[in-house]
Amino acid sequence: MAPRILVFGTGSVGAVYAWVLSQTIPATSITTICRSNYDQASKDGFAIDSTIWGNNLKFKPVVARTVAEAAEKSDQPFDHVLVCSKALNTTPSTAELIKPAISETTAIVLIQNGIGIEDEYARVYPNNPLISTLTYLPVTQVSPAVIQHREVELLHAGTYPADAPSPSKDAAKKFVDLLTAAGATAVLHDDVQEERWAKLLVNVAWNPVCALTRCRDRAFINTNNKVLPFIKDVMMEVCSVAQAYGYDNVNEQLAHHHIGRAYRRDLPGVQPSMMADTLAGREMEVDAIIGNVVKRARAKGVAVPLLRTIYLLVNGLNASFAVGNP
Numbered sequence: 001m002a003p004r005i006l007v008f009g010t011g012s013v014g015a016v017y018a019w020v021l022s023q024t025i026p027a028t029s030i031t032t033i034c035r036s037n038y039d040q041a042s043k044d045g046f047a048i049d050s051t052i053w054g055n056n057l058k059f060k061p062v063v064a065r066t067v068a069e070a071a072e073k074s075d076q077p078f079d080h081v082l083v084c085s086k087a088l089n090t091t092p093s094t095a096e097l098i099k100p101a102i103s104e105t106t107a108i109v110l111i112q113n114g115i116g117i118e119d120e121y122a123r124v125y126p127n128n129p130l131i132s133t134l135t136y137l138p139v140t141q142v143s144p145a146v147i148q149h150r151e152v153e154l155l156h157a158g159t160y161p162a163d164a165p166s167p168s169k170d171a172a173k174k175f176v177d178l179l180t181a182a183g184a185t186a187v188l189h190d191d192v193q194e195e196r197w198a199k200l201l202v203n204v205a206w207n208p209v210c211a212l213t214r215c216r217d218r219a220f221i222n223t224n225n226k227v228l229p230f231i232k233d234v235m236m237e238v239c240s241v242a243q244a245y246g247y248d249n250v251n252e253q254l255a256h257h258h259i260g261r262a263y264r265r266d267l268p269g270v271q272p273s274m275m276a277d278t279l280a281g282r283e284m285e286v287d288a289i290i291g292n293v294v295k296r297a298r299a300k301g302v303a304v305p306l307l308r309t310i311y312l313l314v315n316g317l318n319a320s321f322a323v324g325n326p
Ligand SMILES: NC(=O)C1=CN([C@@H]2O[C@H](COP(=O)(O)OP(=O)(O)OC[C@H]3O[C@@H](n4cnc5c(N)ncnc54)[C@H](OP(=O)(O)O)[C@@H]3O)[C@@H](O)[C@H]2O)C=CC1
Pocket: 008, 009, 010, 011, 012, 013, 014, 033, 034, 035, 036, 037, 065, 084, 085, 086, 087, 097, 111, 112, 113, 135, 136, 137, 138, 139, 140, 141, 271, 272, 273, 285
């Protein structure tokens, strides 16, 4: 029988992975939880333009407003619940919100940026397979249920914790195999935390500056010849924290690799998710992406003056959305 999939948070990333899975799993076995895009998604489904997979990709999964409604609609327990909402500190937490969909064997798959995002799920579901993933997938929901994707698709996955028991390791492999069979690129790791740190170089450096300046990454580079040295200094601070935790491959060479990717992009470049949030006046993942790095730096006595500055600025920007127009 086809695996049953639930996607919680079907915005930019969630819609793309739901579509990917629909290449091997019937759309009737994929349920998407939608909020602001519910009307459009339930009426016409999703439409994706991708520079990799092609334009005008349409698909219509099952659409529900809440996890309770999704669980009621499904005649079988869900095999995989994909959490593709932003990693935010909400009340109730997202871990609590997905409860109606979690059976004894459901694998919980986090497809989110940041570091230290798994703890709440591990606390609420100590016996379920928990799969931590991150993806290189520049995507933007340009209007409700209409998504644009460009340039790259690469997901890294592994269990949380890294030394999880074999049923969790099997579930992680199964998920990676599902994506691969559907035509996506997914890599399984014994310890995916190294890849989380590696991607933080990109997200800590570019997401806040693009949000604060409202310039896409490549366009920001063109504003001043000091931009690239600054971005490198920010990345090197993240490297020093990662190395303090034993991830020595998160280093200067990797920083150069990531900087080169942005530099080679056509203008105006990509719109990081934090910039999309700012333009929409939506809460940004300030703690998951920056605050948790600053905390980890403090715990190891690593100096991160640039990260502390960026954290305060972007945290202030976040707060401004809550109070409305200044
Ligand atoms: N966009 C990108 O290019 C990339 C993003 N990422 C990461 O992927 C994750 C997802 O990002 P992204 O797809 O951009 O985010 P989006 O904001 O595009 O999508 C998140 C979706 O979650 C929905 N949602 C949040 N809370 C709830 C809730 N309680 N009930 C129902 N729906 C809910 C939102 O609904 P609503 O619209 O109503 O708020 C929205 O549709 C983040 O961790 C991000 O950092 C990783 C790689 C690239």
